Amino acid sequence: MTRYLRYFILTIAALLLLFVVLNLAAAMNLVRVYSAGTSAKKDLQASLDSLQANNFSAVVISAGEAEDSLAVAFSRLESLEDNFWVKRSDSLYPQIKDLEYMVKTAEVLARSLSAGAAIGQKVNGILPDQPGVSFSDLKKADKEAVLKLIYESVPDLNGVKANLDLALMDLKKVDNSGWFGPLQKQMSLAKDELQVGAELMAKTITLSQLLPVLAGYPDPANYLVLLQNSDELRPTGGFLGTLGVL
Known part of the structure; x- marks a missing residue:
């Protein structure tokens, strides 16, 4: 009987130890997510500051470092998501998914x-x-070099627009009633800014498609300009008294 009791105690101890190890691994992953997220936030802020200063090379470097940190955070979150206890937690699992959406949003912004x-x-x-x-x-x-660059940048701009749309979509998936409840106001502002950014990018894409063509790139173009006098009405709206060729 004593032997069975000893085995029983050892089994319980082993299970408790396993439980502690599994949860310790989850806790360590959360710590790494926080560390990587904090680092990415600093890099993203540095990117924005460099962008305002028109220091584009610094933007690329800082944004790249942010992407690397966010990739680490996302990897750790995936490990957390696969954790036995996290999967079976109705309260914790949704919060981990929300964290993933936030990390995805930040990663897409860094890429943009x-x-x-x-x-x-x-x-x-x-x-x-x-x-x-x-x-x-x-x-x-x-x-000609500027027009060529604008003309050829349309696919890249479309990519940025798609990234902004994706970031907005991921951010909208976050449940404001969970861990991010206290950040509801900031998240609402972020959604508005992403929406405005996506709309501005759409207009930029349209201009990038039109301006080079209007300026004669890639093929030379001539334009006939007709000026009408509305005081002398005609079927077209006025008398065509002045014209010019561009």
């Missing part, structure tokens, strides 16, 4: 910053480093 900054780097490589220089002040070769 990196892609946008790469385009900015190319523009800076063409334009002279002189404040107040307009497009008309550029040499013909530089004008």
Whole structure:
């Protein structure tokens, strides 16, 4: 009887030890997620600061570092999601999923910053480093280079737009009644900013498709400009008294 009792106690102790180890691993993963997320937040803020300063090379570096940190965080969250106890927790599992959505949102934003900054780097490589220089002040070769860059950047801009849409979609999946309840106001502002950013990007894409063509790239174009006088009504709206060719 004593032997069986000893085996029983050892079995219980082993199960308790296993329980502690499994939960310790989950706790360590949460710590790593927090550490990686904090690092990514700093890198993203550094990217935004560099973007405001038009330091696109620094944006690319900081955004890349943020992506690396967020990849670590996402990997740890996936491990947490597969944890035996987490899977069976009706309260903890949804919070882990919300964390995943937040990490995905941040990762997509970092990717968007990196892609946008790469385009900015190319523009800076063409334009002279002189404040107040307009497009008309550029040499013909530089004008063609700028138009070529705008014309060829449409796929990249579409990628940025898709990333912003994806980030907004992931952010909307987060349950505000859980861990992120206290951040509801900030998350609402973030959603609004992402929506505005996506709309601005859509307009930018449209302009990027039209401007080069209107400016004669990739093929030269001529435009007939007709001016009508509304005081002398005609079926088209007025008398066509002035014309010009561009």
